[in-house]
Amino acid sequence: MITIMQTSISLLFKNARDTGLAPGETLFAAGEDVADIFMVRSGRVHLQRHTTHGAQMVLQNAGPGGVVAEASAYSSRYHCDAIAAEESAVAGLPKQRFLSALADDPALATGWSALLARSVQAARLRSEIRSxxxxxxxxxxxxxxxxxxxxxxxxxxxxxxxxxxxxxxxxxxxxxxxxxxxx
Missing domain, CATH: 1.10.10 (Arc Repressor Mutant, subunit A)
Structure with a gap:
């Protein structure tokens, strides 16, 4: 069932605008307005922050089919930088179109909720490892x-x-x- 839900989210991005990224290229930066929600089509995109000591901290490692900075759907500004870890292609969907699709399709909203739950689990694991x-x-x-x-x-x-x-x-x-x- 999770695969079906993930497929429906992927279908939402079917006709989205594609953007290519070179390794190290910024998709978005912390503080920018959230205009689009992005899904990785190929490659890898890291969601990262820099510590007060200047160290780079990877908060998400999004690969093909992964939505970058999922929580941005409910925020006015990005809280992290999204950087291509390798040659990548991402699909961008306007935030309002994304949210409208969730509101109009209960099955899609359920799939999105499952994706957010897995994201929380991954963040907890990352936190556990870093502890x-x-x-x-x-x-x-x-x-x-x-x-x-x-x-x-x-x-x-x-x-x-x-x-x-x-x-x-x-x-x-x-x-x-x-x-x-x-x-």
């Missing part, structure tokens, strides 16, 4: 959720997802290689 003190424990928990390390040039994305500095992650990965610990 762990040691980088090794955070990495183990993240890997234990079925994630895999990307190629070496993208490890800083994992550091942002774990809420650690890239240097701390690199030290942990180096120690694991030295100790022949599986990754």
């Amino acid at each position: 762990l003190t040691r980088v090794a424990d955070r990495l183990d928990a993240w890997l234990g959720e079925g994630n895999a390390l990307p190629e070496k040039g993208r490890w800083q994305e994992v550091a942002a997802e774990l809420g650690v500095t890239r240097e701390a992650l690199y030290r942990e990965l180096s120690q694991r290689r030295t100790n022949n610990h599986s990754l």
